[in-house]
Amino acid sequence: MAKLEEYIPIVGQSIIDDLRLLAKRLEGKVVQHINSTAVGGGVAEILTRAVPLLNELGLNTKWDVIKGGEQFFEVTKKFHNALHGRAEEISQRDFDIFMEASAENIKGVDTYGDIVFVHDPQPIALINKRAENKWLWRCHIDVSNPNQKVWKFLMDFIVKYDSAVFSAPSFSRRLPIRQFLISPSIDPLSDKNKELPQDLIDSVLKKYEIEKDKPIITQISRFDRLKDPVGVIQAYLQVKKYIDCQLILAGGSARDDPEGMQVLAEVKEKASKDKDIHILLLPQNDIEVNALQRGSDVIIQKSIREGFGLTVSEALWKAKPVVASNVGGIPLQIKHKYSGLLCHSIDGAAFAIKQLLNSPAYARKLGENGRENIRNNFLLTRHLKEYMLLFLSLYHPEDVVQL
Amino acid sequence: MxxxxxxxxxxxxxxxxxxxxxxxxxxxxxxxxxxxxxxxxxxxxxxxxxxxxxxxxxxxxxxxxxxxxxxxxxxxxxxxxxxxxxxxxxxxxxxxxxxxxxxxxxxxxxxxxxxxxxxxxxxxxxxxxxKSVSFILPTDYTANNLREFTDILKKVTIDSIYFHIFESRLRLEKNDNDFSNWIGNSVGNKSLAEKISKLDPYTHTLEGLRGNLVYMIERELSR
Known part of the structure; x- marks a missing residue:
């Protein structure tokens, strides 16, 4: 795992100094993160990297995981989908299962932290054992259009917390508690984002039989309708009429996801007649994803819905010009015409790709701006800083805090 | 000099x-x-x-x-x-x-x-x-004269420059930015203070602003 020192060449000494300054103000406090899994998923990924760094800063940071049986996690998966706005049948039995498992966790989990930081809905009911300590609830889900039944159920818990944290302004709603905007982040030193030598990038392209003789457009996403891979192919075909180019659609394996398999089959069918479309299944191969992004001329992210869209951050960090849908957290990362191009349709995406391929200097400028935007706003170091400010806000209710 | x-x-x-x-x-x-x-x-x-x-x-x-x-x-x-x-x-x-x-x-x-x-x-x-919630913290950097001031100005974070130029003036409702206040009142160089006050910081990037301030002060020091 990377040490703080290793971030200095990327973000500068002063940013690390600021982190140390903040950690000092939290001396003596114990921060306890609680979520539902130690491995897998974005929350665990961020905590895996953030917890050791916070401890290195001198902030006593712990991480505990709740327990739950198969039924409990089936219910919380349903909640997750319903909060994302998908139609789900939620019965009273589901709520009962949730409460039974929560009661067990309330008994079993020691909430010893001065600050208890609860992630996502699974452990939300732990708030019922709050004592004199401070409690935070971090929502990592797009709740811009949630199922009302589930949201109302969760609200009974949310209002008991000191503050809530969301990833995008559109996810916020009027709440009787303070709510903060903290975006997720990428780690510039992880396999997915670290610098790669050109020969490694070339060898990955070669492995997948991708020639460098024509521009490469790439979307990295699992095969899911919400990522609109078929729309990406349609946009590519429109571009192809004018510019000879190739398309990479790369994402994780969809073997255990029946809908994903169907989407993959449709995508393959659409792509079958075009040898310049490369459909790649890359199960958890971060280095190869990194190489494909770096080897591309334009990155596209034509999602229909998006929580935050960290693949956009990853592409911008590599100074790639990006065309992405104006949904979820994407507009936070791309200011249209400043650090990338936003689109609302297949035609719009195609037009933007053509613009970028035909104007390399403009594309380069957008990519460079994009990289700086990520450096300033979406790297792990910013995330650590905001978490510490969030902890301090629990003890300072005012808008201007003199420390 | x-x-x-x-x-x-x-x-x-x-x-x-x-x-x-x-x-x-x-x-x-x-x-x-x-x-x-x-x-x-x-x-x-x-x-x-x-x-x-x-x-x-x-x-x-x-x-x-x-x-x-x-x-x-x-x-x-x-x-x-x-x-x-x-x-x-x-x-x-x-x-x-x-x-x-x-x-x-x-x-x-x-x-x-x-x-x-x-x-x-x-x-x-x-x-x-x-809303913006601001946390204001003193750093370890202090200046006793313009030479020390400009040396520090070259290395502080842009957050620090931002605070003294924008936030302090508008949000804390001081009439002028902190740099001009100190240079005018404490160093006693009214004309340099005025020049910095006249700078429209909203039309610079923060790094551009840093460069401009350093240039103005160094020019003054080399006179």
Whole structure:
């Protein structure tokens, strides 16, 4: 795992100094993160990297995981989908299962932290054992259009917390508690984002039989309708009429996801007649994803819905010009015409790709701006800083805090 | 070369780190926008007129404020967008007076362009009102004279420069920026202080501003 020192060449000494300054103000406090899994998923990924760094800063940071049986996690998966706005049948039995498992966790989990930081809905009911300590609830889900039944159920818990944290302004709603905007982040030193030598990038392209003789457009996403891979192919075909180019659609394996398999089959069918479309299944191969992004001329992210869209951050960090849908957290990362191009349709995406391929200097400028935007706003170091400010806000209710 | 004058008081550099607080308030058209601009706390007006400056400080100067950006890019009201982005923020010494100017600009525009009220943002593109919570911390850097001051200026974070130039003046309602105050009153160099006061910081990137300040002070020192 990377040490703080290793971030200095990327973000500068002063940013690390600021982190140390903040950690000092939290001396003596114990921060306890609680979520539902130690491995897998974005929350665990961020905590895996953030917890050791916070401890290195001198902030006593712990991480505990709740327990739950198969039924409990089936219910919380349903909640997750319903909060994302998908139609789900939620019965009273589901709520009962949730409460039974929560009661067990309330008994079993020691909430010893001065600050208890609860992630996502699974452990939300732990708030019922709050004592004199401070409690935070971090929502990592797009709740811009949630199922009302589930949201109302969760609200009974949310209002008991000191503050809530969301990833995008559109996810916020009027709440009787303070709510903060903290975006997720990428780690510039992880396999997915670290610098790669050109020969490694070339060898990955070669492995997948991708020639460098024509521009490469790439979307990295699992095969899911919400990522609109078929729309990406349609946009590519429109571009192809004018510019000879190739398309990479790369994402994780969809073997255990029946809908994903169907989407993959449709995508393959659409792509079958075009040898310049490369459909790649890359199960958890971060280095190869990194190489494909770096080897591309334009990155596209034509999602229909998006929580935050960290693949956009990853592409911008590599100074790639990006065309992405104006949904979820994407507009936070791309200011249209400043650090990338936003689109609302297949035609719009195609037009933007053509613009970028035909104007390399403009594309380069957008990519460079994009990289700086990520450096300033979406790297792990910013995330650590905001978490510490969030902890301090629990003890300072005012808008201007003199420390 | 001018003699190095010891300041009457030491200048301690501070830094300002901010956390973004959500209000849950959103506007879908110009009428709602102006109504909410009237109601929201000053820290929200401050956020939307200064956020771009800090978040996108690597971009070219003339950073638009969030209101101008939304009005132009989302509602397509370019003329109002231009009027809002050209509000001379440096002329306002309080958030209150800046807020009044923004409201007057939108209302004036709506009076002569009533059809603009009919434009609505699409779902997901509404204007979300946000607040800035500032945490101000002293750093270890102190200056006793202009030479030390400029050496430190070269290495402090842009957050520190931002605090002393923008936030201290407008949000803490001091009449001038901290640098001019110290150089004028404590170092006693009124003309340099005035030159820095006259700089319109809103038309520079923060790194550009740093470069300009260093240049002005070093030129003064080399006289």
């Amino acid at each position: 001018a003699e190095i004058i010891k300041a009457k008081e030491v200048f301690r550099f501070h830094t300002r780190l901010h956390l973004t607080e959500l209000t849950g308030l959103r506007a879908i058209n110009l009428s709602q926008l102006v109504e909410l601009i009237r109601e929201v706390p000053g820290s929200s007006i401050y956020h939307h007129t200064h956020r771009f400056l800090q978040q996108h400080q690597y971009l070219s100067p003339e950073p638009p404020n969030d209101f101008a950006y939304w009005v132009s890019e989302i509602l397509g009201e370019d003329e109002l967008g231009e009027r809002l982005s050209s509000i001379d923020t440096i002329n306002y010494s309080t958030i209150r007076s800046l807020r009044d100017r923004i409201i007057a600009t939108i209302e004036e525009y709506l009076r002569s362009n009533p059809l603009a009220k009919m434009k609505f943002a699409r779902e997901g593109e509404e204007f979300y009102f946000i």
